[in-house]
Amino acid sequence: MRSDGGRAAVFAPLESGRRADAVVRRLADGIALGLLVPDEQLPSETELADTFGVSPVTVREALTALREQGLVATRRGRGGGSFVRDARAGASALHERLRAVSPSELRDLADHYVAVTGTAALLAADRAGAQDVALLTAGVGELERATDAGGRRRAESRFHVELAAAAQSPRLTRAEIALQTEVGPLLWLPTATPAAQAEQVRQHAAIVEAVAAGDGQRARAHAVAHVYAALARASVLQLGLLGQLDPDED
Amino acid sequence: MPTTSAPTVAELADRVVALCETTFAAVDGLRGVADQLLLPFTQGASLAAADVAPIDGPVRQVLDVPRSPLVGAGLVVAPDVLVDARHWMQWWTRDDDGQPQQLQPELDAEEESFWDYTVLPWFTVPRETGHRHVTGPYVDWLCTQEYTLTFTVPVFGTHPERGRCHLGVVGADIVASWLERRLLPLLHRMDGPVALVNAEGRVVVANRPALVTGAVLRQADVPALWRRGPDDATSGGATLHRLSDLPLGVLVLAQ
Numbered sequence: 001m002r003s004d005g006g007r008a009a010v011f012a013p014l015e016s017g018r019r020a021d022a023v024v025r026r027l028a029d030g031i032a033l034g035l036l037v038p039d040e041q042l043p044s045e046t047e048l049a050d051t052f053g054v055s056p057v058t059v060r061e062a063l064t065a066l067r068e069q070g071l072v073a074t075r076r077g078r079g080g081g082s083f084v085r086d087a088r089a090g091a092s093a094l095h096e097r098l099r100a101v102s103p104s105e106l107r108d109l110a111d112h113y114v115a116v117t118g119t120a121a122l123l124a125a126d127r128a129g130a131q132d133v134a135l136l137t138a139g140v141g142e143l144e145r146a147t148d149a150g151g152r153r154r155a156e157s158r159f160h161v162e163l164a165a166a167a168q169s170p171r172l173t174r175a176e177i178a179l180q181t182e183v184g185p186l187l188w189l190p191t192a193t194p195a196a197q198a199e200q201v202r203q204h205a206a207i208v209e210a211v212a213a214g215d216g217q218r219a220r221a222h223a224v225a226h227v228y229a230a231l232a233r234a235s236v237l238q239l240g241l242l243g244q245l246d247p248d249e250d
Numbered sequence: 251m252p253t254t255s256a257p258t259v260a261e262l263a264d265r266v267v268a269l270c271e272t273t274f275a276a277v278d279g280l281r282g283v284a285d286q287l288l289l290p291f292t293q294g295a296s297l298a299a300a301d302v303a304p305i306d307g308p309v310r311q312v313l314d315v316p317r318s319p320l321v322g323a324g325l326v327v328a329p330d331v332l333v334d335a336r337h338w339m340q341w342w343t344r345d346d347d348g349q350p351q352q353l354q355p356e357l358d359a360e361e362e363s364f365w366d367y368t369v370l371p372w373f374t375v376p377r378e379t380g381h382r383h384v385t386g387p388y389v390d391w392l393c394t395q396e397y398t399l400t401f402t403v404p405v406f407g408t409h410p411e412r413g414r415c416h417l418g419v420v421g422a423d424i425v426a427s428w429l430e431r432r433l434l435p436l437l438h439r440m441d442g443p444v445a446l447v448n449a450e451g452r453v454v455v456a457n458r459p460a461l462v463t464g465a466v467l468r469q470a471d472v473p474a475l476w477r478r479g480p481d482d483a484t485s486g487g488a489t490l491h492r493l494s495d496l497p498l499g500v501l502v503l504a505q
Contacts, residue, residue: 126465126466127452127464127465127466129450129452129466130450131371131388131450132388134369138369154363161391162391164389164391165388165389165391167389168387168388168389168397168452168464168465169389169464170389170391170395170396170397173389173391173395174391174395177391177395
């Protein structure tokens with residue numbers, strides 16, 4: 001492996017905090033900055049764990065997240081390992097989607113989604129039965145237990161569908177289901193990181209608590225804040241991606 | 251124009267029971283088939299998913315009746331009854347053209363999108379009570395995507411080694427609007443506010459806009475009235491008449 005200052009910084013030990021997320025950021029930045037080039041093989045999991053000063057489990061978690069984001073590919077067998085994918089060539093479905101919409105379109109999707117989800121939360125507080133609250137509570141647990149980006153995204157989507165079902169509205173429920181195909185990749189995948197997970201779990205728990213207490217306004221406020229928090233994360237990622245585009249390219 | 255007296259609570263109750271019995275009659279027919287298919291298990295033989303698949307014919311038949319209120323029906327097998335599928339169901343729904351389609355949910359518990367039906371009330375209540383149950387109304391987002399009532403009956407059997415065990419449920423779905431349409435003409439002619447409610451106090455259908463289908467009644471504490479037992483219970487001007495053998499009641503409110 002070639003070694004120079006920039007590359008050394010990519011692999012410098014991590015100090016503390018949300019380690020898997022930090023590994024993801026470090027490698028994702030390295031790929032985005034071109035310090036790690038397409039088709040380059042990453043060091044082994046053990047080597048990465050050593051250089052970053054984290055456990056192999058953390059490295060595996062980070063590589064899963066990077067795979068979900070389409071930034072690395074893992075090949076099995078002889079000559080196998082994790083390889084950098086060509087992000088500019090559209091390897092990442094998430095990045096592709098985020099590049100394909102403009103900030104105003106992304107914001108508009110969140111607005112539409114808030115209209116459905118906020119109202120679902122408001123009505124669920126009035127109409128949810130014990131069984132609905134039990135299913136929503138189980139949904140929070142599901143998100144808490146999710147161990148990869150795909151699992152987090154599914155748990156997130158499912159929670160919102162259950163919330164609309166608790167509102168006793170088939171139309172809002174169908175609207176939620178229909179919106180998940182758009183919202184999933186744009187709003188939930190950017191938040192499907194280990195660090196965001198704890199925050200998302202807290203937001204879900206706050207919504208469920210307000211629904212169980214029958215406080216519709218509070219349930220709606222938490223649901224609205226939850227969606228716009230996801231929008232904020234997605235926007236940061238999107239601006240970074242759009243900022244790298246050639247301004248004359250359409 | 252002949253004057254007709256307002257229908258009584260008893261008449262409304264009879265009509266509800268009759269409509270529910272129609273649905274349970276179809277379910278009971280399917281239970282007979284399920285009992286036969288599950289019989290080898292109670293004799294100690296190994297049973298596979300393919301062995302319960304023959305229930306598909308009778309299920310499709312009950313769904314295929316013209317103007318049938320049933321929008322879904324089938325057999326849901328309890329865990330660890332079949333040797334090749336820990337969780338299993340043979341469930342069919344009617345699509346938009348009225349054609350039966352087999353529901354294919356994720357039933358592999360290892361998968362994250364696993365649909366754990368073993369915690370849902372249409373499965374757990376008949377298992378716990380040993381009795382038939384009506385779940386809902388609720389938004390059945392996995393199956394009909396409509397406002398639904400699910401009618402289920404338990405299937406039990408005695409296994410040579412495991413003893414008496416729960417083998418699953420047989421059931422059918424109707425949409426709430428079917429019940430609403432059939433009961434509103436009667437409800438409309440009744441004096442005063444009247445609602446058909448479930449044990450949670452959720453309105454199935456009522457004759458006042460404020461008592462809209464799906465709302466949880468705030469005018470009366472239905473769960474508390476329900477717990478008082480099968481006889482009519484009154485509190486604060488509201489009287490609950492529980493229907494015998496069904497988790498539904500007629501709530502008469504003060505004017």
